[in-house]
Amino acid sequence: MNETDLRTVLAERSAGKTSDPAVDRLAGVHRRVLRRRRLRRGTAVAGAALALLALGGVATARTDPSPAPAGPPAGTVDGFPEYAEGARVVATARGALPERSTRLTVTPTTLDLVIFTSCPEPASLPVELEIQVDGHPFFSGTCGGSWSTTVDGWRDVGARVGRPAVLTVRAGAADDGAGGRLPVPPRGEFGVAVGERVPVGDYPFPPRPAPLPPLERPVGDDGEPLPPDALVLRSDPADPTASRRATITWGPAVRAWMSAQTPGRLRVRVAGVEVADASWWDYRAGQQASTKSATWAGEHGLRLLPGQRVAVEVIPERFTGDWLVAFVPTVD
Template identity: 45%
Template sequence: MNLTDLKQVLDERSGGSAEHVMHHVRLHGVRAKVVARRRRRIATWATCAVVALAGIAAAAVVPGLRADVTPTPADSPSPVRTIEGFPEYAWGARVVAAESAALPERRIELTIVPTTLDLVIFTRCAGTGDNVEPDEKVSVNGHFLFGGGCGGSSRQMSWDGLDVAVGKPATFVMTIAGAKRFDGTDLVPVAIPDSGTFGLAIGVRIPFDQYPLPPRPSGPLDPLHQTLMAGCTERLCPDAVIVRSDPADPTRPVQRTLTWKTIDSVDMLSQTPGLLHVRVNGVEIITGEWWDYAMSSSGRFGDRRGAWKREFGLDLKPGDPVTIEIVPEHITGAWQVVFSPA
């Protein structure tokens, strides 16, 4: 996956600036974009499909919600509560509204009265056949939010111009707009399947210390992948700046001073719940989030064409001495942050 591919994936998930999107990947194969994207969705929704829960104080939900409990493997500590095919907790949010439909229906409408704007939008598709991925479009109050392959999560960083406000009804709509099939090389357009289900859920972000984290796996965790984002390795990408956790204490902040080169992307990798705060010259440019023990990455675009000057006031020039600091919070295992030069 090169940066053009990464930008396409990010753009598909957001109606706004790609710089503001947290990109989470399950890392089943970073060198094949299509395969990685599909496997990520399958793995994500097999273990963390989101649910709605009635009675939560964070939002008033219209209409009422329906709950069920799905079976879990014998080694799981407890069942996962689900509504409309979504689990109650996922990606740092608790679901407050959800709806689903069966194909050949193409549209879901979900109205909530938010009491906070710190929301996460979840979508899912299932049962559409091997290698078939429906295409989705999601809007709020008639304003397009994002589209692309069905399934995943999106956190809107700004609701400006979308007619979304605390205490005001907001109507989210998910539409199945097409479908694609993986032909072994790429995704090709196909007819929308006549069978399968799709769903839309709205979650409210909750504090880390209130989030029900899964139990830590028994035994040692796997070592982090050596393949970097964009398919690099240390040998193939010798100019990449790699900041790793202290092997003796992954909770310790790590700081490095280096001679700056224009950065194409910043990619973080971890596999324990917690946060990674990435700071450049004292300015936080991204905070990575992990909510389980699945190895996954989070990232953002770099400072090409003055992007960080506009967003953060960082006027970095090649050759400048720059201090990078990575501050872990709640993280209990190995992590790494990769600065890939342009």
């Protein structure tokens, strides 16, 4: 699983039955691909031993006691939820196979943007979508879900607030989850949308379910449980907005896997350096992941040596349910 796949939050979709045998076969393959991806979400463990010795998390001062309010029900825009992932959809476009490209023009009021995509219907078949902005390569990934972007990334391709930007979206063969490629579906409609981040106070959170869904626990490669020596920091049962800390002995490369029951935000600091900043906007108990620790030197200026004693801190905001952060070993 590469970093692009990890930045892509895949939406769960059901593969509909059609009368076209070719489409049916592709739908079956897609179901298997999604199942493999769900099993591989913990990324590659491959027998690596994690030498992290946790001294235990401790609760500190409450950072944000206010629960996430529920707003009025949100609608849809061209088949996309109007509000999702902390953003409001402001522009959409759709492409119809066998034609493989479509265009979208957006005039942003901010460069804090999210890209949403949908897979070809009627069977939610996978395609790889490549996006250019004003002719500059920008992003690529498997359709379905949302793609987080950065303000600097948009600036690098010439996007500016108040100026129209043209996104060209091309569909191609998707990864089959086993190192190969799937054929492009013979027909179907794929979509792309751009959303602008909105202030937390303006976001229409969904109503809180009762009971809350179970907290999704990170797993290793092929769905195996976490290694017994993996460091796991959990929310304080009495106060899910309390920070948690531990001092550990650093070992092989890891990735921080984060899971939460309710809307909120988690920031993860290692040796005082922020290595992950993740937000949840619904109650689906989803997972998110940091980049590999092997890349933190270049990304964050953080260089850690095996055997070094390191302070780890998780800073939660706005949560009204459980969350956890697990440091899962990776293969570089």
